[in-house]
Amino acid sequence: MTPTPSFAAYVGAHWAAVVIYVIATVVNVYGLLFRSEPAERWSYRLISVGWMIHSVVIAYWWWVTGHGPYLSRNEVLSSDAWIALTVFMCFQRLYPRVRPASIVVFPSVFLMIALGLFFDVQIRTLPPTFSGIWLVIHIAFYKIALGTILIALACSIFLVLKKRTPFAWLQRLPDLESLDLHAYRFAGFGFIIWAIAMLAGSIWAYKSWGRFWGWDPVENWSLITWILFGIHLHLRRFFRWSGERAALFYVVCFIFSLVALFYTSHMDTSIHMEYFR
Structure with a gap:
């Protein structure tokens, strides 16, 4: 009932x-x-x-x-x-x-x-394609990635503020090296979680639509965002980017992630839009 x-x-x-x-x-x-x-x-x-x-x-x-x-x-x-x-x-x-x-x-x-x-606020009927464990993993891991990259964003912002401004309360924050390290680690964790979410989404897409990748705006922006996060981590690991330069680049990556998570699924050219009509 x-x-x-x-x-x-x-x-x-x-x-x-x-x-x-x-x-x-x-x-x-x-x-x-x-x-x-x-x-x-x-x-x-x-x-x-x-x-x-x-x-x-x-x-x-x-x-x-x-x-x-x-x-x-x-x-x-x-x-x-x-x-x-x-x-x-x-x-x-x-x-x-x-x-x-x-x-x-x-x-x-x-x-x-x-x-x-x-x-x-309305009750929507679940489409037949919205089923299976891969859908749950796909959605859950994107949401977990959002929580993780938010922490990295906060650490990046704090690093820039602490370096540029003299506010006394900023002295309560960890030192610049610790903020930089936490931003790096949480960004890396978010990168991995984002990759799992994309992979699970591809498997779900194959089961639902018969293809792993269709160059849908949601898929494209998700891939672009993931690549940007990868470039950020690559620059930090192999080109020794750190501090303010790395933090500012991360903010750009985060802006792309917001577009990927909250905007592209509502574009008329996206197949995902059908689920929100």
């Missing part, structure tokens, strides 16, 4: 998560700028509350729709935000020195959710 959805509850709970995320972001920024460790701790408690509400909302909608959060624009942006935050929360426990990246990750999370809520 198909459950009766409560659109008001779904939207209201999402907005509740957004409000909590916003408050957590403000407290977090205050803690970082004014060196208040209690404020930082409270920001993580608040973000955890928002994450739990957000998790319940996604699980509820998954149960109502009968498919994962990857069909409508609202579902995609909400799940992107959830996975990006989950990835960051896991890494900040393993590597506490990346915690200042929250000043980039937290706003990105609530902005993605809020943007998604401006699209119509």
Whole structure:
């Protein structure tokens, strides 16, 4: 029996998560700028509350729709935000020195959710081609890659700011060498995850459309982005690029990744657009 959805509850709970995320972001920024460790701790408690509400909302909608959060624009942006935050929360426990990246990750999370809520909330029928483990791997790994490259972006931005500006709060951040190393490592991890997502997508495309690669705009931009990340890593590894030069080039790569992830699937010339109509 198909459950009766409560659109008001779904939207209201999402907005509740957004409000909590916003408050957590403000407290977090205050803690970082004014060196208040209690404020930082409270920001993580608040973000955890928002994450739990957000998790319940996604699980509820998954149960109502009968498919994962990857069909409508609202579902995609909400799940992107959830996975990006989950990835960051896991890494900040393993590597506490990346915690200042929250000043980039937290706003990105609530902005993605809020943007998604401006699209119509509706239940979409899952197309026959949207099935199989390769689709799940394809979508999940792109979302994980987004969370990873967000951390690398934060480290890159911090490196440039710390080198160019005299703000006192920047002195709380790790030294330039550590920021550079973390940016390099998270960019490399994102590069690998992105490659797995593309490979899984190719296998899914073969099972769904009978071809591994069709030069669709989504495929093209994803490949271009991956190549750019590869060039970035190649320049760092073999041509000893580091510091500000490498950080600025990474920002360019990240901009391309945003186009690949959020824009190309909505182009009229893309076959992926059919799933969002």
